[in-house]
Amino acid sequence: MANTTIYDVAGKAGVSLATVSRVMNNPEKVNAETRDRVLKVIKELGYRPNAIARGLASRKTTTIGIIMADISRASTSQLLTGIVDIAKKYDYAVKIFTIGENDDIRESMRVIIAEQVDGILFLNDELVHDDMDLVIGQIQDAQIPVVLCNVFYDGTNIPSVNIDYEKATYEITKEFISEGRKNVYLVSTVRRYSVNNHKLIGYTRAMEEAGLEPMVFRTSGDVQINSLHFEEFLKTKKVDGVIAVRDSIAVSFINMAIKNGLRVPEDVAVVGLQNTKYAILSRPTLTCVDTPVYDIGAVSMRLLTKYMKNEEVSEARVVLPYRIVKRESK
Amino acid sequence: MANTTIYDVAGKAGVSLATVSRVMNNPEKVNAETRDRVLKVIKELGYRPNAIARGLASRKTTTIGIIMADISRASTSQLLTGIVDIAKKYDYAVKIFTIGENDDIRESMRVIIAEQVDGILFLNDELVHDDMDLVIGQIQDAQIPVVLCNVFYDGTNIPSVNIDYEKATYEITKEFISEGRKNVYLVSTVRRYSVNNHKLIGYTRAMEEAGLEPMVFRTSGDVQINSLHFEEFLKTKKVDGVIAVRDSIAVSFINMAIKNGLRVPEDVAVVGLQNTKYAILSRPTLTCVDTPVYDIGAVSMRLLTKYMKNEEVSEARVVLPYRIVKRESK
DNA sequence: CTGAAAGCGCTTACAG
DNA sequence: CTGAAAGCGCTTACAG
Numbered sequence: 001m002a003n004t005t006i007y008d009v010a011g012k013a014g015v016s017l018a019t020v021s022r023v024m025n026n027p028e029k030v031n032a033e034t035r036d037r038v039l040k041v042i043k044e045l046g047y048r049p050n051a052i053a054r055g056l057a058s059r060k061t062t063t064i065g066i067i068m069a070d071i072s073r074a075s076t077s078q079l080l081t082g083i084v085d086i087a088k089k090y091d092y093a094v095k096i097f098t099i100g101e102n103d104d105i106r107e108s109m110r111v112i113i114a115e116q117v118d119g120i121l122f123l124n125d126e127l128v129h130d131d132m133d134l135v136i137g138q139i140q141d142a143q144i145p146v147v148l149c150n151v152f153y154d155g156t157n158i159p160s161v162n163i164d165y166e167k168a169t170y171e172i173t174k175e176f177i178s179e180g181r182k183n184v185y186l187v188s189t190v191r192r193y194s195v196n197n198h199k200l201i202g203y204t205r206a207m208e209e210a211g212l213e214p215m216v217f218r219t220s221g222d223v224q225i226n227s228l229h230f231e232e233f234l235k236t237k238k239v240d241g242v243i244a245v246r247d248s249i250a251v252s253f254i255n256m257a258i259k260n261g262l263r264v265p266e267d268v269a270v271v272g273l274q275n276t277k278y279a280i281l282s283r284p285t286l287t288c289v290d291t292p293v294y295d296i297g298a299v300s301m302r303l304l305t306k307y308m309k310n311e312e313v314s315e316a317r318v319v320l321p322y323r324i325v326k327r328e329s330k
Numbered sequence: 331m332a333n334t335t336i337y338d339v340a341g342k343a344g345v346s347l348a349t350v351s352r353v354m355n356n357p358e359k360v361n362a363e364t365r366d367r368v369l370k371v372i373k374e375l376g377y378r379p380n381a382i383a384r385g386l387a388s389r390k391t392t393t394i395g396i397i398m399a400d401i402s403r404a405s406t407s408q409l410l411t412g413i414v415d416i417a418k419k420y421d422y423a424v425k426i427f428t429i430g431e432n433d434d435i436r437e438s439m440r441v442i443i444a445e446q447v448d449g450i451l452f453l454n455d456e457l458v459h460d461d462m463d464l465v466i467g468q469i470q471d472a473q474i475p476v477v478l479c480n481v482f483y484d485g486t487n488i489p490s491v492n493i494d495y496e497k498a499t500y501e502i503t504k505e506f507i508s509e510g511r512k513n514v515y516l517v518s519t520v521r522r523y524s525v526n527n528h529k530l531i532g533y534t535r536a537m538e539e540a541g542l543e544p545m546v547f548r549t550s551g552d553v554q555i556n557s558l559h560f561e562e563f564l565k566t567k568k569v570d571g572v573i574a575v576r577d578s579i580a581v582s583f584i585n586m587a588i589k590n591g592l593r594v595p596e597d598v599a600v601v602g603l604q605n606t607k608y609a610i611l612s613r614p615t616l617t618c619v620d621t622p623v624y625d626i627g628a629v630s631m632r633l634l635t636k637y638m639k640n641e642e643v644s645e646a647r648v649v650l651p652y653r654i655v656k657r658e659s660k
Numbered sequence: 661c662t663g664a665a666a667g668c669g670c671t672t673a674c675a676g
Numbered sequence: 677c678t679g680a681a682a683g684c685g686c687t688t689a690c691a692g
Binding site: 053076 | 385553
């Protein structure tokens, strides 16, 4: 069965293809009687306009592009879920693109721009500042609306949706300190992410305000690797508090601490900065700063629709609230 | 900066647009000298053909569509990663679509087909048989190549990539039995997935062959909910073995068993049927049947490229090997 | 309110 | 080997 085209509908309804097009795009411009007739044929034939042809003719593809580094991370898939839910609600199709470590950024962006998406959600949190400049520059040259989604970039005033990770980490660090804990570590990743950098800043500020030395331990996101790091770490360092940038890192630390005879939270209290499913599957369960990643995705997508439709935007840089979820590990 | 078009390149290189097009699509058909001149201009201008226009003219969008139920599940994001990695290698763009519980299937499929993808990877494992018939029927009517990816469907001979979950579960169940365990439960989900159904069949066969009564406990995928179920379960049932269709369910069970004073694996041995990151973050670590979901995604995508390019396919239904990963929980 | 026509940016037979 | 022209399936001023 060949796909039915606008010509088939026009023929069967006894009108021109222009009228069929109007029925779909500007129904108020066509006589009610004609409209109903056309609508009936559309239904009968199960007609849906070819999205590619429509995209070429109208210069609107009703498709957005998502640019990310790695799909498999838990936070990314949460972001994705939020984005796709809202995209669907607004009838946008979603194309996904990855920019990996070894990719040529300029070329990758050219590929993406050639895809003619109406807007871009940028989720890649692993680029250095110069690369971000390049990316944003190319997107702006192509005049494509863009929203940064859980990514910090202090260049020009690019729309973004984030959480105040700095404040969140500052606050939770102060909690540790007020409990009298003296050796509170921030456990972060070896790879530098803009988001984790903000966590570092908040942590450092709280420690310094309390006259304590900030102590950062960087490890791998890979559990096999970081558990070995932690084993070594526990042998050599005094620690009574850990704030981990990722929940999986926190859980890995808890497991190793307990294997080494420490009690959690009595000897060492642990907090994760995400609140993913890992937190509930930990034993003891993991106290978290809940950073609502699904919401970041959903709000980003909603914000992007406004830019794509040239609607008024009251706030280009959205900061979503977080909350602390008390469980057993602190 | 307006996007540069094929006309810009043609003008600057002093050739017709047809020649530019040939340089990109059939370079062997153009004189080496001309070709180099055009290539140089393309590079200078950073030209990339408009994917939409190309899609309309050639009837090939070099885009595939992924249809799934829910992005956020760990197995789905692994599948996605495998797919996207290979799609990128073969220069295919990727569009993602979800079909949720409340969506009209026929209409959802029409939307997807209207997007003019060159091929479809079908990941939605939650449809009943009649709905699958509908979906497959529409895809075939539209003559779009499709590969089922971690989904079982026993209709016509649709290409698919799977694991022999039935055999894997059969085998692991026999292991429990040979250890002398008498009360081995299969813990599955309340929602019916084709994949989990195969696990059920394998489990049941092994139990029956050993003259044991198959015992299935169905619970929620939500950890908050299933931990309560497990608490109740442990009060009322005798159990010395658990095979869980998902790792997170296995871990949740382990936690509850230990809280109830049971030793794992001495009193109750536990196995997960995925081998995700949860398995390593569990304490004790979780023994698993490793079902290589990333590979399913990658192989599916590779297979789909063959269909899209009309290449010879030796095996339409691929079954990938699994292996058992021994850890502490059994 | 409706239709004829141009055009979106490409690809691809068809001539030469 | 190269160019002129038709066409992919739509949208959208422009007339009427």
